[in-house]
Amino acid sequence: MRVTIIGGAGGMGRWFANFFRDSGADVLIVDKSVQTGKIAAEIGVKHLELDILRSNQNRNLEMEMVVDTDVLLLSVPIDITGRVIERVGPGMRQGSLMMDITSVKKKPVEMMTRFTPEGVEILGTHPLFGPSAKSMRGQTVIFVPQRVRMRSGSMYSRVYELFKRSGARIEILTAEEHDRVMSVLQGLTHFVLIASGITLKELEFDIERARAFMSPMYEILMDFVGRILHQDPRLYALIQQNLEMEEVHKTFLSVATRLYEQISASDIEGFIAEMRNARAHFGNTETERAMRDSDAVIEAKIEMEQKRSAGRSVP
């Protein structure tokens, strides 16, 4: 299988270059970065230093190299994904597969379907992990397939099998379902973690000193805040913008404002009623499971810290 990765010098691009190379594929990374050659050499794949959006007719040969492949994976920021698709889509080969890995699916899947010939398979993909994941084992990957052929040997079947074999939990959704679920799971989660991080800054809260007073649960949460702040802010901004977050944002803000007002007015019973209703919506099975599973995570965190301090005391 020949795999070409546009944006192959970036974090996720490199991750997938490694992943496909490990599976025995013939990998080519395409990137405008001047580091492309060096990165390709490190991974052990072929490379092409090329800015897809700036390439012109004189560079037809290079564009030919890009589309002459079995799987074309787009690993570029959401805000330029559309333009890249417009540029490379029309030249793609019959029987080949185009996949993107952005965090939204409606727009890119629509674009990929529109700008590629009928015989090209389309696989909107959303890997729910970042470049720091050690492998695909246990990670969730959402597939939004369009015009795919289910028969064995089709590129879609081969990619599906490869991901499955690598331990991914594959979930198949429509683009609309994906974006609706993600506006809550990812959009709301990022939003509250980012807002919390900025709040800590505004309160001039000393995070390092507070470490000593954090129980494992607070440490885990604080690390999730730090984790998001550590990564590319543009990616998070674009996810918020592209996921149609309006309703989610508004609902969250109105709930948070209401809770604040209840506490200010010492309306303890009102606050309790809100919590009870939310619990009823979760259901007892779900909150009991949450209790049990979060206890296990907290125990694991304690285990890690114990090992770490043991390591420190015996140098």
Add this chain to the structure above:
Amino acid sequence: MRVTIIGGAGGMGRWFANFFRDSGADVLIVDKSVQTGKIAAEIGVKHLELDILRSNQNRNLEMEMVVDTDVLLLSVPIDITGRVIERVGPGMRQGSLMMDITSVKKKPVEMMTRFTPEGVEILGTHPLFGPSAKSMRGQTVIFVPQRVRMRSGSMYSRVYELFKRSGARIEILTAEEHDRVMSVLQGLTHFVLIASGITLKELEFDIERARAFMSPMYEILMDFVGRILHQDPRLYALIQQNLEMEEVHKTFLSVATRLYEQISASDIEGFIAEMRNARAHFGNTETERAMRDSDAVIEAKIEMEQKRSAGRSVP
């Protein structure tokens, strides 16, 4: 050591009854619950079914039994802690120790100091864990000591040593420091998790179905939301009310509103600048650590899920 636990039939009361019994102490649980005798028998400690707030002069003998002890631990809801202290504090013995375990420290420590004789040691205590903790190992416990005697053999020293030996991470703070740090660590954290849970209800979001699309990080976060909703809502309402949350709530709401407005106005650069400033406040060491530590937690979660599915496929 004789230990008396007021509210000993409740979740944390039972936890500490077990804890002190395991350490060889002579434990008495005092509770108004009709289950008190049964619970005491299960744990293997003595009991007294008594409602402290309703006891009167005719029951002097019972009140004598309550204060005739070395360590008097109050494990009652924040909103009645003050009244219980007023009732039992004056009768306490010289050289004995009174400790509470509420999540706020200014009010209870002030009350305990005021309503007990000079010779009584005071230990405001905040165990940063709940009744589901398996042991004290690796858990953080904050101590706010007042009028304590540091010499060996004093009740304070013995409690300190016992907690230390049991693996607790003990942190000593003033009541003011405690409440300030906790208004952020605990107050803000609870607030955003509770607001998130209520938002999920208002959006009629199907949590059980969404499980399939959650990466480990979202699963952990969703479980933290469910975990809080599963517990006593009054406790969480009272923590919000007693921690002087005004500034924290207002700051968070204004940050969240600002972020929402930026996304609505497609002010991507503004959103990015906010994230960058917050990251700078955390500092690179801190966000790098957050990245590394959260990766480890996520890996542990994946490990657990793998074991669970393995268990399912091989019944």
